[in-house]
Amino acid sequence: MINTPNQLSLEWIGTYSAAGQHLPGGVARAITKLSAQRVLSMTAPLNRQFLLAQRPVGLPSRDTFNYVENPVGEPGPGQILVKNAYLSLDPAMRGWMNEGKSYIPPVAIGEVMRALGVGQVIASQHPNFAVGDYVNGAIGVQDYFLGEPHGFYKVDPSRAPLPLYLSALGMTGMTAYFALLDVGAPKAGETVVISGAAGAVGSVAGQIAKLKGCRVVGIAGGADKCKFLVDELGFDGAIDYKNEDLHAALKRECPKGVDVYFDNVGGDILDAVLTRLAFKARVVICGAISQYNNKQAIRGPANYMQLLINSARMEGMVVMTYAPRFAEAAQEMGGWLASGQLKSKEDIVDGLETFPETLLKLFSGENFGKLVLKVD
Amino acid sequence: MINTPNQLSLEWIGTYSAAGQHLPGGVARAITKLSAQRVLSMTAPLNRQFLLAQRPVGLPSRDTFNYVENPVGEPGPGQILVKNAYLSLDPAMRGWMNEGKSYIPPVAIGEVMRALGVGQVIASQHPNFAVGDYVNGAIGVQDYFLGEPHGFYKVDPSRAPLPLYLSALGMTGMTAYFALLDVGAPKAGETVVISGAAGAVGSVAGQIAKLKGCRVVGIAGGADKCKFLVDELGFDGAIDYKNEDLHAALKRECPKGVDVYFDNVGGDILDAVLTRLAFKARVVICGAISQYNNKQAIRGPANYMQLLINSARMEGMVVMTYAPRFAEAAQEMGGWLASGQLKSKEDIVDGLETFPETLLKLFSGENFGKLVLKVD
Incomplete structure (x- = not known):
């Protein structure tokens, strides 16, 4: 099925920028904030995580990762806590598992496997991100991201479905x-x-x-x-x-x-x-x-x-x-998506727990469109 | 030994152009013409030629070529006859021996092996080339070139030694x-x-x-x-x-x-x-x-x-x-050569008959500077 967001207007495009300008929220935002605060007031939930256990030789497998469950912590100064919604599964992740010089450092052994994704801020000690905000960034293969939001930017789920921010708009x-x-x-x-x-x-x-x-x-x-x-x-x-x-x-x-x-x-x-x-x-x-x-x-x-x-x-x-030009590109891409001239196809798989096997769809040629993992 | 043509002045540069403008000749030119005419009046000399006998697998060898001697012919309309002086031996020649698509057609089996070089026109039925002119072009691995001077241009030996027209100025x-x-x-x-x-x-x-x-x-x-x-x-x-x-x-x-x-x-x-x-x-x-x-x-x-x-x-x-810009480049290169800022080193080997073995110096890493074969 092709997701053609004909409901998009050109208006929303302004929200998508590398600088992450925040638009004033509406009623929906207020409700979201409320429910997010409620989560935090309960006993800390468990965070399911896939850590890199070893550097794979050939195809990665379940043994490449160490699955753990840890209590969710609370943000320190400059940090945010994000409830992850969707993870972007990309061929580049295979490269991040290797040692050696690349455009970013490899994932360290014992570290949460790196993944881009979108989720909602549920606690924040960072001036640019408020509880209720939806963010796009390297949130990792886990239920919750806790840390400094380096390179994170906001997205608006009222303007486009969240998975689209990982595909055509990501x-x-x-x-x-x-x-x-x-x-x-x-x-x-x-x-x-x-x-x-x-x-x-x-x-x-x-x-x-x-x-x-x-x-x-x-x-x-x-x-x-x-x-x-x-x-x-x-x-x-x-x-x-x-x-x-x-x-x-x-x-x-x-x-x-x-x-x-x-x-x-x-x-x-x-x-x-x-x-x-x-x-x-x-x-x-x-x-x-x-x-x-x-x-x-x-x-x-x-x-x-x-x-x-x-x-x-x-x-x-x-x-x-090209980060300085993302806003410009998003404007043109958003226009094409809105007019139906550009179609984005997502292949959404359910469940964080399926991560090691779902990732392999990229390499078997099995997936069709953008491979996205729905966290829960 | 490095050939540093300090004797070059900027004047001569005008002679080196893809269009092959001819400068008026002096006394030296007249003498050269005379001796060239004398050659033609004698019995037609033999033309030693290396023909491509087979497409080499791996390194070429003497067996790659067929050595023949043929009487020199006379130019028909639009043709010139050149007494070859120096051949440029280049790694690209190995590629010309292979079958298959490239930037120029391969040398055909039985054809004279292609080589760039410089020589002197000793008979001409082409309006742009006169007896006595020195030319640079694909003259082939032989004593004499006979044919239409496609892509040939004139060089002036009074301004720079001929081998330089195959190295820094070629x-x-x-x-x-x-x-x-x-x-x-x-x-x-x-x-x-x-x-x-x-x-x-x-x-x-x-x-x-x-x-x-x-x-x-x-x-x-x-x-x-x-x-x-x-x-x-x-x-x-x-x-x-x-x-x-x-x-x-x-x-x-x-x-x-x-x-x-x-x-x-x-x-x-x-x-x-x-x-x-x-x-x-x-x-x-x-x-x-x-x-x-x-x-x-x-x-x-x-x-x-x-x-x-x-x-x-x-x-x-x-x-x-880049042919349309050769004159521009030659001007700058000529200036550097004249001032001694650019040094050209030629490795000149004597004798057309040594061609198959001399060519191999390119691939053994033995040669040092521009490999040039002096025809006789």
């Missing part, structure tokens, strides 16, 4: 937007190919490319996903990598070559698309999900010399670099 | 100039690392980076080459990949990370430098000499995801794309 949407438009820089009429096209980032990136006047070809696994890309999202073509010869299909769908390749998967698919690059093509490295669980070294793109012979480039990006 | 220099400045786009104060740094392109690129105010670190094989880079060319540091731990040396020489990596070699060295990229780094893919003779598939850079976590890019280029 890091997923920001990643698709900036990776495509800023790094890929497609021009109208160009051919844009997207792998992992039925996934969270790919499905949004492909729709944005369509809105910008490109010919858009999605690569996905299975007839259902391919049909969805063309029939529901309006892609010009789709390639079922599980059932088609990639090289032949790329030739068929991209007769003039590939101007922008938005890669979420790496491996064989990246190598195949490299052989079809057009002159001055841009390859956006957004992910490499086929490689994240390798037990051996990552396999690099053997055909990278195609960059030389086509005067092409391959470029990566970290979405947080 | 495609080598143009490649270094545009790959570094246009693709790498280094800013003063940034750290630029160059592999194959004692090679033809690398040694010029490194000197240009120094002239632009960068910290320049060269990677080369052996103490002699490293000493040359620092003592003769003014590099800030050098790494001897044959005798040092690459990772430790990169850390030592690039404490703030690598802003621009100019890669001529691929393989392990590319992978090592990728782990040291600075935020927003640019990796210029200029060559991959370690991979050209692989019998298996080329090994892609396993650490390419460093592009993602550093918001970095990897970009290739084909020098002919």
Whole structure:
């Protein structure tokens, strides 16, 4: 089912900004505050947590994590307590489990597994966040977040369903937007190919490319996903990598070559698309999900010399670099969502306790749209 | 020995242009014409040629080529006959021997092996080229070129020694100039690392980076080459990949990370430098000499995801794309050569007959500076 928030108006967009401007609350806000205060006055509830127990070799499993239950604490100065509602499950989480230099430090052994998510503030000693506020941030794989709200910002559930703040209106949407438009820089009429096209980032990136006047070809696994890309999202073509010869299909769908390749998967698919690059093509490295669980070294793109012979480039990006422009992007994305030109599909799984198994849906190619874990 | 053409003045630069404007000749020109005409009046000499006999698997060898001797023909309409003087031996030649799509067609089996070079026109039925002119173009691995002068342009041996038109003032220099400045786009104060740094392109690129105010670190094989880079060319540091731990040396020489990596070699060295990229780094893919003779598939850079976590890019280029700007580059390069700020080192080997073995110096890491074959 596609969540098309036709009820959205352009008004709400102002609430979504990296700075986290807070809009005055209404009746609903007051009621929420009241019930939140009631929770705090009772005996402290238990906080179910998944801690990183060991660094996985290959696919993570239940043994990767240590499940514990601890009483919920109370915020100290500068801290907030958040009742988590939805967690964003992302391929990047696999990378956070590894040791070594990256764009953020790895999760330490014994630490709560890092996850972005949305939840409601139920106690606060931070001047910018009040009880009742809904926030988006790195709340972790647990029932409650307690700590300083570094990088947290407010969201308004009266303007869009909370899961949407993790998909098109969250890091997923920001990643698709900036990776495509800023790094890929497609021009109208160009051919844009997207792998992992039925996934969270790919499905949004492909729709944005369509809105910008490109010919858009999605690569996905299975007839259902391919049909969805063309029939529901309006892609010009789709390639079922599980059932088609990639090289032949790329030739068929991209007769003039590939101007922008938005890669979420790496491996064989990246190598195949490299052989079809057009002159001055841009390859956006957004992910490499086929490689994240390798037990051996990552396999690099053997055909990278195609960059030389086509005067092409391959470029990566970290979405947080674009934080100063999130508000601008959210405004445009919100407009497309409101008008129904952009569709966001969430795959919502119930229950924090299913976390280790639900996470694996990302790597089996099983999930369809943005994978979200409903905490309770 | 370094060829520092201090005798060059800025005047001569005008002769070096993609359009191939011809300057009026002087006494030397007249003498040259005379002797050329004398050659033509004799019995047609033999043309020694190396034809491509088979597509090599791994390193090329004498068996890769078919050596023949044919009488020299006479130019038809639109054609010229050139007495070849010097051939440019380049890693790219290995790629031209392979079948398959590239920026130019492969050399056909039975065809004269393609090579750039300089020589003198000794007969002409082309309006832009006169007997006595010296030309730069794809003259092939042979004593005489006969055909239409596609892409040929004139050079003036009174302004610079002929081999210089194959090194700093030829495609080598143009490649270094545009790959570094246009693709790498280094800013003063940034750290630029160059592999194959004692090679033809690398040694010029490194000197240009120094002239632009960068910290320049060269990677080369052996103490002699490293000493040359620092003592003769003014590099800030050098790494001897044959005798040092690459990772430790990169850390030592690039404490703030690598802003621009100019890669001529691929393989392990590319992978090592990728782990040291600075935020927003640019990796210029200029060559991959370690991979050209692989019998298996080329090994892609396993650490390419460093592009993602550093918001970095990897970009290739084909020098002919910049043909409209060659005159501009030649002007700047010529100025640097004339003032002694840019040094060009040629490794000149005598005798067309040594071609198959001389070519291998490129791949053994044996050559030092620009490898040039003197035809006779």
